[in-house]
């Protein structure tokens with residue numbers, strides 16, 4: 001599914017909602033707060049109130065006095081853009097795209113949460129979402145001690161992403177990916193001058209400068225001659241594979257894969273062999289990888305090569321539930337984000353497994369934090385890291 005190519009926030013899109021409510025109980029935010037205006041149906045109702053026959057959407061946002069625009073903005077930003085509502089919508093409204101377009105409109109009139117108003121400046125000046133020193137983006141190589149080359153030319157380019165590059169706990173994901181690329185003898189490289197992929201701008205609604213980032217990263221990738229770009233971050237994959245072609249107006253000449261897709265390919269080709277174990281393992285589908293990215297079966301095939309005892313949670317695949325960190329929710333409403341993480345962790349723990357895998361550094365962090373907070377004796381780890389450990393690579 002492409003997030004950019006689908007409908008913009010127009011009157012017909014909003015009015016198409018039948019207010020039937022099939023989506024309501026699918027929404028993890030509604031389930032946490034039990035408040036109609038935080039449900040997808042409630043959010044659409046509020047947006048509908050801001051329409052008018054004779055005025056533009058933005059004009060109506062500014063002058064309508066019965067509706068508090070800041071309140072509407074809070075409802076629109078207290079959403080993980082996880083897409084679970086879309087799965088339930090019998091009219092097949094493209095709701096993740098609607099939420100993103102609503103954010104774009106709200107951001108443009110200064111109604112976005114205070115914290116996000118700086119996101120554009122931060123990313124453009126520091127080239128990462130955290131406002132860290134751009135020069136230290138590659139320091140994870142020093143910390144982990146892994147052999148990670150930056151070459152002029154290679155067959156595969158590894159796009160690391162901001163979270164994996166800068167967040168201590170999940171730098172191990174970069175170490176695992178680099179170790180596995182080395183293990184199979186791949187001709188690969190890091191990018192010389194990787195910038196933030198830009199996906200945080202998209203989900204914040206701050207899209208006016210997104211193209212600059214896309215152009216820079218595509219140029220950096222194309223300069224290596226790589227025909228495959230791999231990343232361990234589902235948000236980066238969405239940006240590179242789906243948002244870039246829409247924003248640039250052409251398809252860059254490389255294939256974009258999440259690392260689990262590459263692992264699956266290597267396993268089927270016999271390039272990678274893993275000894276089968278018997279540990280009870282469960283898996284959390286990252287929303288941006290499974291529902292929004294369509295990568296569902298590949299991680300499952302990889303896990304099935306790791307253990308004979310793979311147990312799935314009740315909500316999985318396209319019906320998986322958000323860990324609470326999507327849509328910048330962890331930054332804009334950490335309390336709500338933590339509530340969602342705790343709820344998701346509980347459903348994973350209910351499988352009986354004490355080994356929880358995911359394939360997203362942000363999901364990994366959220367679920368691990370929830371486990372610590374709830375004093376659960378479970379291990380949350382990235383699928384890639386577990387494989388690298390099994391092979392004695394880290």
Ligand code: SF4
Nearest residue numbers: 027079080082083085
């Ligand atoms: S995208 Fe997720 S959090 Fe947002 S309204 Fe839909 S189900 Fe709820």
Ligand code: SF4
Nearest residue numbers: 017018020021023089
């Ligand atoms: S399921 Fe679709 S049509 Fe029904 S209330 Fe939700 S968004 Fe509207």
